[in-house]
Amino acid sequence: MTEETSSASAPRSIRYASDAIMAQLARDLVRESKISQQQLNELNTRQALTGDSIDRLLIRESLLSESDMLETLSRITGIPFMPIARFQITPEIVGKLPARAALRYRAMPLAIEGPALKLATSRVPDQASADSLRMLMGGPVNWVLCTESDVEQSLKHFYGLGAETIDDAIQTKDQQEVSLQETDLALDTADPGVVRFINQLIFEAIKLDATDIHLEPFETRTRLRYRVDGLLQEIPLPRGIERVQKSIASSVKIMAQMNIAERRKPHDGRIKVKAGNEEFDLRVSVLPTRFGETVNMRILSRQSMFIDLEHLGLMDSQQPLIESLAILPHGIVLLT
Template identity: 30%
Template structure:
C-alpha cells in the first residue's frame, strides 16, 4: 500500500514550511538554515539568501504570491518620504521591518517575511495602528535599514545606557551642576528614566512632553501631530524627584514650588546635533505640572521649494527677502512652525 509523503515539520517557520511544501527546499535544508539563522542571531530569509539556496527576488515573489501580499521594488521609493519616526530603531533592526507610509489608522510596512507575525504584532503594539505588510527583497531591505540608521545621528539604543551631555550655558549653572553631582548618584534611576523619556520623545517626533501629577496617579504624555498620547505612568513616589531633576537641568529654582517658573536646557546628542527644550512649571493641587517644548532645528530644514508656494508667490517672497531693508513677518498659531 502506497504511503503518503509526510508533511513538513511543524517547528519550521511559516515561510520555510511553505517553501518545503512547494518543493523549493528540502525539509533538511530548511531545518539546517533555520538552525543556522538562530545561531547567527539573524532571520530565516537572510540566512536563506546568504546560503544561496534561493535568490532574493525569487523568495520575495514566492512570498507575495503564496500569502497574497503586494510585491515592491524598494529601490523605486523616495527614502525622504519614509515615516522615519514611526518605528523605534531597535524594533526595525530586531524584526527587519520598516515603515513606508501611514494613511489614517493604517501603516504600510516593508518586510521580507510576511509570515513573521511576531514582527507585525510588535509594530502594531508600538504604533496602535492596523498593519498592511508589503513584501520586499531582503538585501534591499537590509540596505534601507542601514540607510535609516546612518541618517539617524543618535538613537535611543546608542544612548539608553549612557549619560546625556547636558550643555549649560553659564557659570552659575555649571556650579549648580557640580553641586548636584553627588546627589544624582542616589537618584540614578530617575536620571536615566528622564533621559529615556526625552530620547523617546525626540525619536517619536513629538513637540511637547507633559509631566502631570494627580491625586492617585502620575502620568507622562507626548504631543505628536497635535494630539496628546499617554506613554507612561511612573509611581507617585518619584514625582518630586522627577520635578526636581527637570528643574535643576533647566536652571529653575528647585526650592520654589508655589509659583510658575520658566527655564530652558540644551541636550547635546552628538557633535552636529543639539536639541533645545523650553520648560515651564505650574503648581497644582497635587504637585508641579511640567511641560517641555522640544525645539529641534533639524526638523525644520526645509527649502523654499518644499513650502508649496505658487511660482508667483515664491517670486514675491524671494524679492522681499533680498531687499536690503524691511522685514518679512511669518505668523501663525503656537506650534505651527
C-alpha cells in the first residue's frame, strides 16, 4: 500500500488500480444488490473475451450509473469522489500540468495544495501512472475521482480542442523548419498531425450539431467558432496553434482539392466526411486576409439535403407532371 495525501495537511492512504480492486468492486456491488451474480458472471465472461476491466464493462453495458460506480470505487480506494464544479480552476493551476501529460493520462489539474497538485481522473490511476506524474511534477499528486464527462469537458475547455494533436504538429514543424523560402510549399503539404486536428475539429462540430465552422487568424492568435442554433460560439484552442495556422489552411485546401500555391485569391471546394452511419458534405471557402487565410466550412447532412418528391406535399395530379419535367435534358421550373 502506498501513502498519498488527499489534502495538503491531512495524509490519507489510497489504493491504486489493480485486479484486487476490480474484484472487490464486483463483490461489493453484488453484496449491495446493485448487480446480480448472474450479471457478474456474464461480465467476467465478456472480460475474458475483450480484456476490458470490470468498471468499463459496467458502464458500457449500462448495468450501473457512473456516479454509483465511482462512489463505490472511492470507498474502496480512499480516493474522494466529487464534481469538478466544486473547484475554481485558474490558468495558473492548468499551467502546472503540460497539455501532453494531461491528455495522455486524462488527468485534469484542479488545485494546488501546498507542494501537491490535485488531479481529477475518471478512472482509478495505476501505480505506474501515479509514479510517472509524480516524477514529472517533481512533487506529490493528490487524486480526485470525477465523472468522465466532467474530465473530458474540462480538458477540452482549458487545454483547447485537439491540444495533443497541435502539440505534435508544432514539434514536427520545429524539426522541419528551414530558412530557405523554396521549401515553404513542402512544409505546408498535408501533415498527418494537422489532418488529424482538422478531423477532430469537424467531428466535434458535427457532434454539437453545428452548421458552420469558422477558423480565423489574427495577429497574435487564431479563433475557432461554431455556429450552433444560429449563434456563433467560440471554441477554445490549444496554445501555439497560430504557429501551424498556415499548415491548417493548406491541409484544408488539399482536402478540398484547392490550389495550395495560390494564397492571394478566394477558393471554394468541397469535402465529404462520414460520422457514424451518416454522410456529410462540407462546402469549404478559404479567403485571404492580412494575417493569413480564413477557413469557413458549411456542414450539410446528405440525409437532410435530399428529399423525395413524395415528401414535398405535392397533389397527386402534380407529381407526375413534375417527374416528367425532371427527366428533360434542360429547362427550369418556376414556382410563383
